[in-house]
Amino acid sequence: MEQFDVLVIGSGPAGEGAAMMAAKNHKSVALIERHFEVGGGCTHWGTIPSKALRHAVKILHDLRRNPLLREFRGANQLTYPQLLASATKVVESQVASRRRFYERNRVPIFAGEASFVDAHTVEVQPSMGKSQRISAGHVVIASGSRPYHPPGIDFSHEHIRDSDSILRYPEHPFAVTIYGAGVIGCEYASIFINLGAKVTLVNTQDRLLSFLDDEIAEALSYHLREQGCVIRHNEQFKALEARERDVVLHLESGRKIKSDLLLWANGRTGNSQQLQLDRVGLTSNTRGQIAVNGHYQTAVGNIYAVGDIAGPPALASAAYVQGSHAVQHILNPSIEPHRLEMVPSGIYTIPEISSIGKSERELQEEKVPYEVGHCAFKNLARAQMTDERVGMLKIIFHAETLAVLGVHCFGDGASEIVHIGQTVMASRDLNNIRYFTNTTFNYPTMAEAYRVAAYNGLNRLT
Structure with a gap:
């Protein structure tokens, strides 16, 4: 039985982060991966292919609306399968890069399904051949998640898909119903509406993406509707009628929605079912997730x-x-817990959304004195040149100390722009709204939205 300092289960981003940190600190580390290639769901059927698809759709969208390129007729004939194919090379490149990471850092990869024997021993069962056992001082579970499948829905039906299988849909849909208006649902609503499909987005809540700042969530809702998306709030699933050529979604309200494709995007489940957690005294919740502390x-x-x-x-x-x-905690148990509040969110709708820090609603509930600075992208020279006028940057800052408390961005390049605010918020010396008025931004850029928004907020102070 082989023995290591650290054993990692899963080669997605979490597993890779753990394995590389252990290897760089001269710990013997091994990785178990049940898929035929490294990268996890993120690389093969999640983040990478879906965002590559989104990028292809965005290019198509820009071609169709750009007056300089209106004579390019081929853009109107591209199909969903053709656009999906454009993501293949990205996935292949990502897999090759990640494979090299493990090779260069001498991290052996064991192919197969992992299950615990005891707290220090894991059994690996390959798809063919005998199982083997691996021992380690510490084990990091990074087995990821999969789309939640409620009982009674036949996901083998060709017109019923989840967020994994939608990336293998072989046709160009005419009408799409998306059940679940979380991040994945909203992203695919943007993709299909920009492909010219009729899209109905069914939301089980009373508003889109309630974890976002209200103003940003309302902006997304407005622009989805403006593009032609029908949004149904406060609806609950009752039944699904799968027919030969289409699908009818029955809702508790009595509404029936017919479409040739239904995308179920209502939650995900942790991949814990095969791990035999009971053998080490662990359990998972109803969504397959394992409870952890700040480390x-x-x-x-x-x-x-x-x-x-x-x-x-x-x-x-x-x-x-x-x-x-x-792994840092394994190396040094005295380190501070991980600060999740400094992790930015990125939502790849069209236009995209990104935010970090507190929302107005949270600060109101906490009774923190704050002020807000806005910059509408339509007023920026760079946005006018690129014709990406939709969106805004919103900076929330403390009304007395002027510390930046939150940055919320809606519009083209939002997931890149937010990192400027993140850097300022993370710095004890720089975290002041006046940093944006005192620094020099390239002109014309989208980044100068920070200067405009900062002045807008400071002018509101009494």
Whole structure:
């Protein structure tokens, strides 16, 4: 039986972060991956292919609306399968890069399904051949998640898909119903509406993405509707009628929605069912997630859980840092807990959304004195040149100390722009709204929205 200092289960962002941190600190580390290639769900059927698809759709959208390119007729004939194919090379490149990371750092990869024997021993069952056991001082569970499948829905039907299988849909849909208006649902609503499909987005809540700042969530809702998306709030699933050529979604309200494609995007489940957690005294909740502390340590001291299987925020970006932090805690148990509040969110709708820090609603509930600075992108020279006028940057800052408390952005490039605010918020010396008025931004850029928004907020102070 082979023995290592650290054993990592899963090669997605969380597993990679853990494995690389252990290897860089000269710990013997091994990785178990049940898929035929490294990268996890993020690379193969999640973040990478879906965002590559979104990028292809965005290019198509820009071609169709740009007056300089209106004569380009081919753009109107591209189909969903053709656009999906454009993501293949990105996935292949990502897999090759990640494989090299493990090779260069001498991290052996064991192919197969992992299950616990005891707290220090894991059995690996390959798809063919005999199983083997691996022993380790510490185990990091980074097995990821999969789309939630409620009982009674036949996901083998060709017109019923989840967020994984939608990336293998072989036709160009005419009408799409999306059940679940979370991040994934909103992203695919943007994709299909910009492909010219009729989209109905069914939301079980009373507003879109309630974790976002209200103003940003309202802006997204407005622009989805403006693009032609029908949004149904406060609706609950009753039944699904799968027919030969279409699907009818029955809701508790009595509403019936017919479409040729239904995308079920209502939650995800942690991949814990095969791990035999009971053998080490651990359990998972109803969504397959394992409880952890601020260091991603489970109730069993030498076992950690990171990424989607540890619950929110369930972001690829956060998962990598979570895996890294778990191993840092193994190396030095006295380190501070990971600060989740400094993890930015990125939502790749069209236009995209990104935010970090507090929302207005949260600050109102906490009775923190604050002020807000806005910059509408339509007023920026760069946005006018690129014709990306939709959106805004919103900076929330303390009305007395002027410390930046939150940055919320809606519009093209939002996921890049937010990092300027993140850097300022993370710095004890720089965190002041006046930093944005005192620094020099390239002109014309979208980044100068920070200067405009800062002046707008400071002018509101009494």
